[in-house]
Amino acid sequence: MPPFDRNPWPLRLERRQKPSAAMRIWSSPLAALAMLATGLLVFAALGKDPLAAFRVFFIEPVSSLYGVGELLLKATPLMLCAQGLALCYRANVWNIGAEGQLTLGAITGGGVGLFYGAALGHWVQPVMLAAGVVGGMAWAAIPAFLRSRFRTSEIFVSLMLVYIAQLLLSYLVHGPWRDPAGQNFPQSQPLPDNALLAPLLDGTRVNVGFIIALLLSALCWWFGKTTAAGFRMRVGGLAPAAAAYAGISERGNVWLALMISGGSAGLAGICEVAGPIGMLQPVVSPGYGFAAIIVAFVGRLHPLGVVLASLLMSALYLGGESAQMELQLPASVSGLFQGTLLFYLLAAELFIGFRLRRVRRAPAAAPASA
Amino acid sequence: MNRLSPSTPPRLALHGISKRYAGVVANDRIDLKVAAGEIHALLGENGAGKSTLMKIVYGVTHPDEGSIEWEGAPVAIRSPAQARRLGIGMVFQHFSVFETLTVAENIALALNERLPAATLAARIDEVSKRYGLPVDPQRLTHGMSVGERQRVEIVRCLLQSPRLLIMDEPTSVLTPQAVRTLFETLRRLAAEGVSILYISHKLDEIRELCDVATILRNGRVTGTAIPREQSNASLARMMVGTELKQCTLKPCPPGPIRLELANLSQATEDPFGTSLRQINLRVHGGQIVGIAGVSGNGQKELLAAISGERLCEQRAAVRLCDQDAARLNPAQRRSLGLRFVPEERLGRGAVPGMSLSDNCVLTGTTAGLVRHGLVRRQAARAFARATIAEFAVKCDGELAPADSLSGGNLQKFIVGREIRLVPTVMLVAQPTWGVDVGASLLIRQALIDLRDAGAAVLVISEDLDELFAICDCLAVLAGGRLSETVPTAGLALETVGLWMTGEFHAAAPGAGVAHAAV
Numbered sequence: 001m002p003p004f005d006r007n008p009w010p011l012r013l014e015r016r017q018k019p020s021a022a023m024r025i026w027s028s029p030l031a032a033l034a035m036l037a038t039g040l041l042v043f044a045a046l047g048k049d050p051l052a053a054f055r056v057f058f059i060e061p062v063s064s065l066y067g068v069g070e071l072l073l074k075a076t077p078l079m080l081c082a083q084g085l086a087l088c089y090r091a092n093v094w095n096i097g098a099e100g101q102l103t104l105g106a107i108t109g110g111g112v113g114l115f116y117g118a119a120l121g122h123w124v125q126p127v128m129l130a131a132g133v134v135g136g137m138a139w140a141a142i143p144a145f146l147r148s149r150f151r152t153s154e155i156f157v158s159l160m161l162v163y164i165a166q167l168l169l170s171y172l173v174h175g176p177w178r179d180p181a182g183q184n185f186p187q188s189q190p191l192p193d194n195a196l197l198a199p200l201l202d203g204t205r206v207n208v209g210f211i212i213a214l215l216l217s218a219l220c221w222w223f224g225k226t227t228a229a230g231f232r233m234r235v236g237g238l239a240p241a242a243a244a245y246a247g248i249s250e251r252g253n254v255w256l257a258l259m260i261s262g263g264s265a266g267l268a269g270i271c272e273v274a275g276p277i278g279m280l281q282p283v284v285s286p287g288y289g290f291a292a293i294i295v296a297f298v299g300r301l302h303p304l305g306v307v308l309a310s311l312l313m314s315a316l317y318l319g320g321e322s323a324q325m326e327l328q329l330p331a332s333v334s335g336l337f338q339g340t341l342l343f344y345l346l347a348a349e350l351f352i353g354f355r356l357r358r359v360r361r362a363p364a365a366a367p368a369s370a
Numbered sequence: 371m372n373r374l375s376p377s378t379p380p381r382l383a384l385h386g387i388s389k390r391y392a393g394v395v396a397n398d399r400i401d402l403k404v405a406a407g408e409i410h411a412l413l414g415e416n417g418a419g420k421s422t423l424m425k426i427v428y429g430v431t432h433p434d435e436g437s438i439e440w441e442g443a444p445v446a447i448r449s450p451a452q453a454r455r456l457g458i459g460m461v462f463q464h465f466s467v468f469e470t471l472t473v474a475e476n477i478a479l480a481l482n483e484r485l486p487a488a489t490l491a492a493r494i495d496e497v498s499k500r501y502g503l504p505v506d507p508q509r510l511t512h513g514m515s516v517g518e519r520q521r522v523e524i525v526r527c528l529l530q531s532p533r534l535l536i537m538d539e540p541t542s543v544l545t546p547q548a549v550r551t552l553f554e555t556l557r558r559l560a561a562e563g564v565s566i567l568y569i570s571h572k573l574d575e576i577r578e579l580c581d582v583a584t585i586l587r588n589g590r591v592t593g594t595a596i597p598r599e600q601s602n603a604s605l606a607r608m609m610v611g612t613e614l615k616q617c618t619l620k621p622c623p624p625g626p627i628r629l630e631l632a633n634l635s636q637a638t639e640d641p642f643g644t645s646l647r648q649i650n651l652r653v654h655g656g657q658i659v660g661i662a663g664v665s666g667n668g669q670k671e672l673l674a675a676i677s678g679e680r681l682c683e684q685r686a687a688v689r690l691c692d693q694d695a696a697r698l699n700p701a702q703r704r705s706l707g708l709r710f711v712p713e714e715r716l717g718r719g720a721v722p723g724m725s726l727s728d729n730c731v732l733t734g735t736t737a738g739l740v741r742h743g744l745v746r747r748q749a750a751r752a753f754a755r756a757t758i759a760e761f762a763v764k765c766d767g768e769l770a771p772a773d774s775l776s777g778g779n780l781q782k783f784i785v786g787r788e789i790r791l792v793p794t795v796m797l798v799a800q801p802t803w804g805v806d807v808g809a810s811l812l813i814r815q816a817l818i819d820l821r822d823a824g825a826a827v828l829v830i831s832e833d834l835d836e837l838f839a840i841c842d843c844l845a846v847l848a849g850g851r852l853s854e855t856v857p858t859a860g861l862a863l864e865t866v867g868l869w870m871t872g873e874f875h876a877a878a879p880g881a882g883v884a885h886a887a888v
Contacts, residue, residue, distance in 0.1 A: 018774070226747070228740045231731060234724075241718040244679050245710070246732045247701025 013350075014357045027348035028298050028305065032312060034344040039337055048327055056326045057319035067318070069204025073276060075314035076206070077102065077268035077285065079213040081292030082310055083220045084261030086301040090224070091233035092240065093257035097143065097158025098265040099289025100165035101136035105266025106284045107169055108135030110273040113195035114177065114188055114280070124195045128270055129212075136266015137259050139165060144258040148251040154258070162289070170282045177280060188280040197275045209271030214307070216264060221303040233257060265289055286317070294342045313338070379442030381406045381534055381565040382427065387436035389422055396422040398589040399436070404534065409556060409566045411576040411597060413609055414586035415806040420569050423586070424536050427567070428460045429453040454482055459532030461523045461540060469512035473505055477526045497528050501555040513642020518666055524552075528559075535559065536567045539804070541575060546834065546867040548664070553579050571609070571807055572835070573602040585609055610807060617814045617839055620822070624842075625655030628707075628826035629676070629795045630689040636675055636682060644668040644850040646675060651828075651845065651852060653795065658817060658827040659855060660841035662834055663870055668850040669713075669830055673799055676828070677710045678703040691794055705736055707794030711785050711801065715777060719784040722773040726765065727754040729772050730787055737791050753790070761786030762812065778805040785813050789820055796820055796827045802836060814840050834866060848872040 036054075043053035061067050081098040088095045095101075109132030117124050143157035170186070179189040197207035224230040236243040236253040243250065272284055295313050299305030320334025384402040388395070397419045404410045414420050425431045427438070429447035438445055440456055447453050453460075467476050474491050478484075485493070491507040498505050503521045511519065520540065527535060537556075541549045556566055556579065570576055576583055577597040585593045585608040593608045634649040646668050653659045663669065674680035676688060678700040686694045690706045698706070712718045720729045730753045731739045739750045754768035761782045765775050772780060785801065798817065802810035818840055821827050830847075831837050837844055838858055846853040846869035853874045 226744050228731075228735065228743050228745055231728070231740075231745050235721055235732060238723050239717045239721040241714065242721045242732060245677070245700065245712055245718045247678065247699050247704060249699070 010358055012357050012359050013354045016353060016355055019352050020355075023348070023352045024300070027352060028300060028309070028345065031298065031341060031344035031348045034348075035337060035341040038340050038344075042336070043327075046329070048329075053323070053327060057323050058315060060326075061318035061322045062315070065201070065203055066205075069199070069201065069206040070318055071311065071314050072206040072210045073204075073314075074317050075310045076209045076213050076275075077272055077288040078292050078295050078310035078313050079307060080209070080216060080268035080271070081261075081265045081289050082295035082299065082306045083213070083216050083303060084264030085292055086296040086299065086303065086306050087220055087224065087230075087233065088257040088261040089296060090237045090301050091253050091257045092237035093254050094153075094155045095140065095143070095158050095258055095261045096155050096293065097140070097160075097162045097289070098261060098268075098292050099285060099287065100158065100162035101139045101262040101265035102269035102272075102285055102289045103162070103165035103169050104139040105132035105136040105269030106273045106280065107165075107172065107269075108132060108138075108266070109270025110188070110191070110280045111177075113191045113274060117192035117195040121194065124192075125197065125274070128195060128274055129267060132266045132270025132273075133263040134266070136262040136264070136269065138262075139266070140258040140262025144255045148254050154254070158258075166283075169280065169284065173280050173282055179279075186282050190279045191274060195274060196278060197271065205276055207271070207275045209268075209275055212267065212271070213310075216267075217303045217307050224303070229256060265292075291317075291338060294338055294345075298341065298345055316341075378406065379439070380404055381408075381441060382567075383439040384423075384427070385437045385439070387423065387426060387433045387438070389419075389426060389431065389433050395589050397426070397433070400586075400589075400591055402584055402591070404565045404567060406533075406565055407560050407563045408582060409560050409568055409580045411580035411583035412567055412569045412586065413571065413573075413576060413583050413605065415571065415609060415808065418586040418609075419589040420586055421538070422589075424460065424538065424567070424569065427453070427534075428458060428536060451482060454530055454532075457531075457533035458536065459527035459530055459534070460536040460538070461520065461527055462538055467511045467514075467519055467522065469510075471511060472507065473509050473511060473522050474507035476511055476522065477507075477529065480526055481529065493529055494525060498525050501525075501528060501558070502551045503555070510642070513640050514666065524555075532564060534565045534567065536569070538569045539571075540568075541570070541572065546863055547871070549575070573597075573605050574835075576605070577602070587611055606807075617811065617818060619658075619818060619840060619842070622656050622822060622842075624657045625824055625826075626692075627652050627689075628655050628691055629653040629828060631676070632687055632689070634675060634682065634684065634687040636671060636680070638671050639680070640670075643671055646671050647850045649852045651855065653826040653828050655794070655824045655826045656821055657843065658821045658829060658841045660837035660844045660858070661828065661830045661847050661852070662837050662844055662866055663832070663847035665832055667847050667870075669799070669847060671850070672847065672852075673710075673712065673797065673830060676797055677708070677712075701735075704733065707792075709733075709788040709791055709793035709796050711781075711788050711796075711798040713799040713803070715780045715784060716773055720772040720780060723771055725754075725769045725771055726758065726763075726775075726783060727751045727768045729783075730754045730757065733787065734791060753787075757783060757786040757790055760790070761816070778809040781805050782809055782813060785816060789816055793820065793825050796825050797830075798827065799830045800833075801829060801831060802833065803831075810836075834863065838863075846870055846874075848874075 040050040040054060044050045062071050081102060085095060085098055109128045112128045112131040113124060120127055139161060142161060143154040146152040146157050147154045173188055174186045177188045179187055197209060200206050200208065232248045233253050233256065235246065235248055236250060268288060269284060273280060277284060291313055295309045296306060298312065299309035316334055316337045320331065323329045323333050324331055380403045382404045384400055387397050387400045389397040400423060412420050422431065426433050429449045429452055438447060445456065474487065474494060477494060478490055494505065494507045503525055505521050505525055511522065540552060560566055568580055577600065580597050583595050583597045584591055585595065587609060595605065597605065631649050631651040634646055636646045638645045644667055649672065675682055678698055681699065682688055682696040684696055686696060688696045690703060690708055693706060695703050695706060716722050721732060727750045731745055731750050734753060739746055739753060751768050758765060758768060763783045763786065764779045775783065788796065801813050801817065805813065817827055829837065829841060841858050843855045844858050844861060844866065845855040846866060848870055849872045853869045
């Protein structure tokens with residue numbers, strides 16, 4: 001025990017008797033508010049009128065039907081990746097490579113669309129989506145195998161595989177899959193029309209992927225709450241020794257967690273390629289797979305929270321674009337907001353288990369009269 | 371005993387100490403006087419307020435009312451650091467060590483003064499030799515048994531040359547011989563003028579060691595006594611308020627062999643663990659077999675080998691109900707009828723953040739709590755409710771999280787859950803460690819009922835009184851080897867003590883005098 005009575009700081013962090021239920025709910029909204037306040041300060045420091053900047057950042061992008069469509073469109077890959085990751089993290093399996101699994105899903109699904117689009121006719125879209133899922137799973141199988149066989153860290157393996165996946169995509173669109181009629185641009189042929197996901201509403205770009213993401217969210221909720229496999233994953237995450245005691249297979253949990261998160265990230269990839277992008281190009285995601293990690297935690301690893309958090313994160317992406325165009329702010333402003341959000345979230349999480357207490361200066365510790 | 375003259379003020383005097391927590395009065399106007407050089411017992415069940423009172427004396431919590439005098443002068447003890455400066459040392463029941471640090475580093479962290487590492491190591495050596503408490507200052511603490519960690523705690527306290535030493539249930543993890551050594555240490559300290567506050571519920575020990583006893587019940591002092599002049603029964607009456615029932619073990623013919631270990635050898639995976647060497651053991655249905663021994667002698671490894679948490683390469687080294695179980699995982703062994711209550715309640719026997727109902731699903735998958743891959747929530751809740759009712763678990767309903775229960779209640783819940791899953795073979799580690807007298811009695815009786823119903827029960831415990839009270843047969847685990855299994859009746863305590871040191875072929879002089887169980 002440290003001699004804490006010599007500490008001159010007037011505030012102490014103190015463990016709560018039990019975790020605060022209120023903070024559990026409010027930590028994410030509080031973090032979002034703190035992020036907003038910081039953002040406004042940054043705008044002010046850059047010489048922009050904070051209120052006008054706020055309007056440009058958060059209101060204007062969603063003030064039209066098209067804008068709302070864009071919000072849902074960008075929320076789709078975030079939601080798909082983050083739902084899988086949330087399940088994964090609750091099982092204490094740390095898949096950091098959703099971006100790579102997303103890229104692989106884009107490659108496999110996109111490949112099906114490019115080369116079998118004509119042959120498959122009406123079936124092309126479901127087959128493409130399935131191929132995307134399989135591609136993401138295959139990429140996630142590598143860290144799963146290495147962890148369950150050799151005890152390697154899935155954090156490093158999955159992260160490093162992100163770069164390999166991106167280089168693989170880059171090789172394909174610069175080399176064998178490059179569009180011969182593409183004036184040497186590193187991109188594939190456009191996907192045939194029957195392979196493109198149609199917009200749900202005229203005047204928007206949001207497609208069936210968003211519906212799939214909502215269905216997946218409901219499925220994840222049901223899976224975690226009622227299935228024995230979901231229960232086993234939760235036990236493995238909360239108390240590994242209890243899982244071993246109950247005979248719950250750690251390998252089974254690792255594989256299942258990585259297959260679910262890899263598959264859903266792969267789905268996100270093909271939804272991007274068959275949706276707004278419409279072809280394969282060197283970069284198919286502005287970091288959705290990494291942003292989804294923040295989304296999963298802002299959503300407190302709960303399916304409903306993840307739905308809300310992916311809408312928030314999507315709004316940050318849109319706001320960042322709008323701020324670039326109208327305020328001439330650099331593109332990194334989105335990254336800044338994401339980073340501050342995560343920072344405040346981690347800070348707010350601390351107060352679920354702890355609280356601040358003000359201490360009065362105790363007189364010198366020698367025997368004192370009572 | 372060299373008493374100082376009556377005119378000297380007591381080392382410690384508490385006047386009207388009260389402490390309330392939300393809804394609970396933990397201490398109610400408690401008076402207590404401890405003289406210099408006195409060994410003073412604080413006797414009471416779990417929840418009687420002993421720990422709260424000691425935390426107040428050690429400065430961890432502060433009283434709502436009342437005053438404290440230290441050597442005649444009023445003091446307010448605001449922190450453990452201040453308590454240590456006054457000369458108060460405390461050996462906790464649940465030791466807090468930093469597992470990644472060595473013994474010496476752990477001790478250095480808790481000292482008020484800073485010492486060079488070499489000086490500290492030398493002083494640790496000196497104190498541990500002088501008081502017969504062998505510890506290696508350079509050893510890492512993470513692989514140490516509870517008993518070894520306790521030694522570190524005691525040495526840490528003694529390094530500060532305390533004038534009042536608080537010991538919280540110190541003997542629960544020691545061999546009879548080690549208890550003797552500890553008592554000698556404590557008597558020597560008392561003779562040097564150190565006062566000792568000795569918290570325990572073991573009546574024999576208190577009668578042997580202590581000069582005065584203060585008895586607490588429900589936060590109040592219900593009496594003071596000279597323990598030497600009391601009987602166990604009269605002390606227990608003051609402590610519990612009613613007459614204590616005894617567990618009774620009616621003779622019962624053994625059934626077929628349910629659990630068999632044949633020449634089980636297994637190297638440990640833990641660098642500070644103990645490898646198992648050629649273990650042979652048979653447990654019959656309708657029989658309780660006890661395994662005595664100080665923890666750290668292979669208990670952890672033996673439990674993992676039987677439960678299946680560690681698989682065994684040797685074919686047929688572990689047999690359950692006439693089937694080779696050596697390479698079956700815990701879930702497969704459960705389906706053969708094995709049930710297991712581990713030593714660690716939170717984090718192994720139960721998942722801390724999950725409800726009691728979900729904690730039934732943890733091991734109750736074969737009992738119909740999971741069907742078609744789906745958790746049957748209502749069935750799990752009903753199962754949890756029935757367990758809570760049958761085993762008198764004090765909790766806030768079946769949806770209360772496991773970590774909201776006290777240690778004793780959680781243990782009742784886990785034992786109850788495993789018993790209600792109808793074991794053929796029941797494996798129990800430290801069934802009543804840190805559990806109060808009433809709950810201990812309930813758990814022991816439940817194990818006996820299980821035996822009478824024909825189950826094979828294997829109990830691994832450090833509490834010899836307990837093993838003598840409930841076991842048909844006993845074996846001793848020492849240094850990873852298991853002694854032969856002998857009937858408890860007619861077995862001398864001293865023989866068991868010798869076996870605990872690894873001398874399996876020795877018999878104590880005067881062996882044959884049966885141990886009178888408490």
